[in-house]
Structure formats: structure tokens, C-alpha cells
Amino acid sequence: MxxxxxxxxxxxxxxxxxxxxxxxxxxxxxKKGPHAGGMAKPVPTELTQSALTNASSEQGNKGPRCLYIHIPFCRVRCTYCNFFQYASSTKLIDEYFEALKKELLWKAAMPWTQAFPFRAVYIGGGTPTDLSAKQIKQLGEMIRSHFPLTPDCEITLEGRINRFDDQKFESALEGGINRFSFGVQSFDTKVRRSAKRLNDGEEVLERLQHFVSYDSAPIVIDLLYGLPHQTLDTWASDLELYLESGAHGVDLYQLIEMQNLPMERLVEQGKLPEPANTQVKASMYQMGVEFMAKHHQRRLSVNHWSSDNRERSIYNSLAKTSAQVMPLGAGAGGNVNGISSMQYRDMDKYIEAGKADEFAAGMAFYSAPxxxxxxxxxxxxxxxxxxxxxxxxxxxxxxxxxxxxxxxxxxxxxxxxxxxxxxxxxxxxxxxxxxxxxxxxxxQNPNSLLKPNNNNIDKKSIKAA
The missing domain is CATH 1.10.10 (Arc Repressor Mutant, subunit A)
Structure with missing residues (x-):
């Protein structure tokens, strides 16, 4: 060649x-983007349903498989987030959850789904912890009842500390959730408030330590560097508090482009200072890498570490790279049997597709050769x-x-x-x-008309991986 x-x-x-x-x-x-992507050819709109039907009707290859479930609700929109869809309300969440259960049962029965077991499940968002305790438990039970899972399948619930009480945590455990990922971003209260995070840093630390004390499942956190008001000193403190929290693992992500996000408007209005530039973020990354090495944290990827053997980060390592991912929920992205798709973000369109027993795909692509x-x-x-x-x-x-x-x-x-x-x-x-x-x-394709494809979207697509 x-x-x-x-x-x-x-x-x-x-x-x-x-x-x-x-x-x-x-x-x-x-950085060019949050994730690397290949090339893909769009599926014509009129062929989207048939392409996804055919892909889901065949067993496909035995390679790693994951399930991604999207919960598109948040109590408030963080200033750096481009995933905000709907403000949390009991009525909306209840209506959505019924539609989600219908899609789950429909897709669980497909030949592709039942052909081989899933190695990881990720319930992301949005803020999945805004579901009720009953809904969290029911969702976990339905996943375990209807999808073939490997014996060591990692089932992650993503969310916030905010209003995630002991009842919800224990209901999640009862439902079969065996990993929890909390978007801490920073323990510094001033940094948190400027990003519209709802709890003071001290409360976040206390709740993390409380959940760790259950000794029932790995607790992992995200820390985000480059935020407004975040200095090298506050970042150093965030790293120390990760150890103090007792969490079983941590992702270190850098803030990327603010284009069209609330943070950009607040900076333009003078209500927030400029976030860190690339050079300062590079220094923060270096601090993070050296800190983890100093404290003998086991490195799982270029931006993820574990404190012990309990944390494996299976979904993140597979979904960002080689796994096929079945998407469930409004705004979910995935890829099945050579067809990647992004589901409707609009809840009405998503619910109507479910009622019609159609795929709720707003767009689909053929995988490149x-x-x-x-x-x-x-x-x-x-x-x-x-x-x-x-x-x-x-x-x-x-x-x-x-x-x-x-x-x-x-x-x-x-x-x-x-x-x-x-x-x-x-x-x-x-x-x-x-x-x-x-x-x-x-x-390989010098005259290709293929387009860049970043539709294997996971929970971290607003951050650099």
C-alpha cells in the first residue's frame, strides 16, 4: 500500500x-473536536427506516456491544453544556419514561439485539438521576430482564449529586445498576456556581464519600479543567479532593469551544471571565497526569484513571472506539450493523415515532468501508x-x-x-x-464524497476526550 x-x-x-x-x-x-471520527455516507431520508430495519434484523458480527440510554432532562442548564434539551418536570419525565419503556421493549426483541450479549450499558443525559427512585429501579430491572448481558456487564447511571438521595441510590442498586458516574466538574464552589452547578463543593464531597461508604458499586467522577474562575491552584485542589472523596475513578476533561453556549454569551456580557486558553489547559492536563502518577492511580486511558481494580470504564473505552452501540431515547446516538444514527432530540417526534413502531432516527449514515x-x-x-x-x-x-x-x-x-x-x-x-x-x-478514497462522521455520540461529546 x-x-x-x-x-x-x-x-x-x-x-x-x-x-x-x-x-x-x-x-x-x-483541538479539532471532542472525539475522533471516520467518514460516512448519509442514508437518504426516504431509506432511513428500511436501512435501520435491515440492520436490526441481522445478527451481525460478534464484536463488543453496548447499550446507550438517553435521559434528556436537567434541572438547570450548565453554562458549558450543548446537550440541554428539556427542563426537568415530573409530568414531562413521566410521559417520556413511558415512551422510553416502549422503545426498550421493541428494540430488545430485535434479532440483532438478541444475537450476542452486551458488555456495557450507559444511562446518560441530561441528568438521569432526575428520574424518580421507582423509575430508576424499573429501568435497571428492564435492562437486565430483556437484554442479553455478559455476566460482568457494566451498567452505569450518570448524574449529579443534586437531589440524588439515598432512596434513589438504593433503588438503583436494587435495579441492578452497578456503576455510578457523577459530573462533579469542580469542587470549588465559586467555579461551580459560575458554571450553574447547584451544590456547594463541600456538600458534593460529603455526598460522594457517603455513597462510597456503601461499598456496593464503583463511584467515578468527572473533573473539567479550563472553566472560568478556575486557576492552577483551584485545579490542584480539585485533584486532591478527588483522592479525599474516595471515588474509585476519575475522568479529566478539558473545556472545549464555547460557541453558541451560555458561557460564551456570559463572557461577552462581562458576567464571566474568559475561560483558560489552550496553553493553560495544557498545564492543567500536565498537572493531572503528574498528580495521578505521584499517587499511583492506575491509568486506563489518556484521560481516565482508577484508584483500584473496581473501576473498569468499559463503556467509555468501547463506545468511543470499537463497539456497536444500540441507542435508546430522544437525542441518543449509536451504530448497529454498519448503520449509525442520531435519534430525534425533539420529544414529540420521538414519542410519535414510538407510537408508529418506527425508528426515531433524525439522521443515519452508512459506515465507511x-x-x-x-x-x-x-x-x-x-x-x-x-x-x-x-x-x-x-x-x-x-x-x-x-x-x-x-x-x-x-x-x-x-x-x-x-x-x-x-x-x-x-x-x-x-x-x-x-x-x-x-x-x-x-x-484510500482520494475522490470520496464521504462526510466526516461523529455520530457515535456518547455522554462526553461536549468535552475533549
Missing amino acids: NLELNNPALLDPEIVGNHTPDPLRFAFAK NNSLVNTIKAAFDRGVLSERVLPQGMFLALKPLFDAWQKNGLVNLSSGYLSLTLAGQFWSVTLAQNLIQVVSNQ
Whole structure:
């Protein structure tokens, strides 16, 4: 395979980065997006239902499978969030939950669903913890009753500490939820308030410690760096408080573009200070990596760590990379048997589709012919190392001009058939993965009309992975 990487156009700074003494902070101007994606061809609107029906009617391959369930409600909209759909209200949630149960039963009976077991389930949003205790328990029980699951299937409930009381927590456990992910973002009350987080940091810490004390399921948290009012000192404190919380794992995510988000408007109006620039966020990332190493936290990916063997982060590692994901709920995204889809965000359209026994897909795409290769690249860069053995024969060598340029620019190290990311490369991992996918896809499909596809959307698509 000749990738013609001697072509100077393929080795410009947009692809290989800038040659700088400080690649961590200056290799690229900014991240290209929250997740790397391949190329896909849109399914014509009139063929969407038949394409999804055919995909769900076949058993497909045995590869890893996940289930994503979207709960599109929040009590308030965080200033950095682009996923806000509906304000939480009992009436709306009850109506939605009935439609969700109908879709769950419908899709659970499909041949594709029953062919092989699911390795992970993620109930995301929105704020799934805004469901009632009864609904949380019922949802967990329905998942376990109607979907084939591996014996060690990870079932995660995402949410907030806010109004997630002991009754809800215990109901979730009774329903079979075996992992909890809380979006803490910061323990600093001033930072939290500016982002429209509802609880003081001290209360968040106390509740986390309380849930950990049950010793019944792993408790993991998200910390977000680069927020307004967040200094290097407050970030250092956030890292320390992660340890103090006793949480079993932590994701460190950087704030990305604020375009068209409430935070952007508040900054323009002078009501919030500018969030951190790329260089400061790079320093925060470095602090996080060094902190985790100092305290012997086990690294699971370029941005996720665990404090013990209880936390596995199965859904995040699979859904962002190689797994097929069945989507349930308004606003959910997934991919089944070569067809990726994004479901209606509009609740009325979602409910009407369910009543008509139709897929609630607002858009769908055919996976690219090189989808397996794209998934391999995404998985490798999420782990921080690409092996020659996982690529088609000869490809690693063909890509060596690109890899050499990355190594020269301080982003990777090449040794014995392995491309390992440096600290700078880890910070820019999504950008590097996207660039490699672009190079490979362009060479394999030089006249392709395919479009970039980022529709394998998981809960973290507002943040850099």
C-alpha cells in the first residue's frame, strides 16, 4: 500500500503539528473536536427506516456491544453544556419514561439485539438521576430482564449529586445498576456556581464519600479543567479532593469551544471571565497526569484513571472506539450493523415515532468501508499507544514519514513497532487520531464524497476526550 506520504501537502502543520520547543502547549492551535471520527455516507431520508430495519434484523458480527440510554432532562442548564434539551418536570419525565419503556421493549426483541450479549450499558443525559427512585429501579430491572448481558456487564447511571438521595441510590442498586458516574466538574464552589452547578463543593464531597461508604458499586467522577474562575491552584485542589472523596475513578476533561453556549454569551456580557486558553489547559492536563502518577492511580486511558481494580470504564473505552452501540431515547446516538444514527432530540417526534413502531432516527449514515481501521486507530490513541500488529500489513511502515514527523515534533516515540504518545501527544490525542484517520481515508478514497462522521455520540461529546 502506497500512501504517498512524501507529498508535502500531507505533512503540513495542520497534520504533523508545529515544530516547537513546547509541543504540549503549542503543537496545534486548538483541538479539532471532542472525539475522533471516520467518514460516512448519509442514508437518504426516504431509506432511513428500511436501512435501520435491515440492520436490526441481522445478527451481525460478534464484536463488543453496548447499550446507550438517553435521559434528556436537567434541572438547570450548565453554562458549558450543548446537550440541554428539556427542563426537568415530573409530568414531562413521566410521559417520556413511558415512551422510553416502549422503545426498550421493541428494540430488545430485535434479532440483532438478541444475537450476542452486551458488555456495557450507559444511562446518560441530561441528568438521569432526575428520574424518580421507582423509575430508576424499573429501568435497571428492564435492562437486565430483556437484554442479553455478559455476566460482568457494566451498567452505569450518570448524574449529579443534586437531589440524588439515598432512596434513589438504593433503588438503583436494587435495579441492578452497578456503576455510578457523577459530573462533579469542580469542587470549588465559586467555579461551580459560575458554571450553574447547584451544590456547594463541600456538600458534593460529603455526598460522594457517603455513597462510597456503601461499598456496593464503583463511584467515578468527572473533573473539567479550563472553566472560568478556575486557576492552577483551584485545579490542584480539585485533584486532591478527588483522592479525599474516595471515588474509585476519575475522568479529566478539558473545556472545549464555547460557541453558541451560555458561557460564551456570559463572557461577552462581562458576567464571566474568559475561560483558560489552550496553553493553560495544557498545564492543567500536565498537572493531572503528574498528580495521578505521584499517587499511583492506575491509568486506563489518556484521560481516565482508577484508584483500584473496581473501576473498569468499559463503556467509555468501547463506545468511543470499537463497539456497536444500540441507542435508546430522544437525542441518543449509536451504530448497529454498519448503520449509525442520531435519534430525534425533539420529544414529540420521538414519542410519535414510538407510537408508529418506527425508528426515531433524525439522521443515519452508512459506515465507511474502512470503519474497522478507524475504530482501531481511535482505540489505540485513546490508550496512548498504536501497535504495528493491529494495522493492515505494511501500513505502519507506509505511515512512517508521518510518524517520524510527529516524533520530530515531540508528539510520539517510535520503538520496536510501537507508536507511543508523549505527554504532549496524549494531550493532543484526539487531534492526532483525527489527522491519522484523515490521511488514511484520503489515500484510500482520494475522490470520496464521504462526510466526516461523529455520530457515535456518547455522554462526553461536549468535552475533549
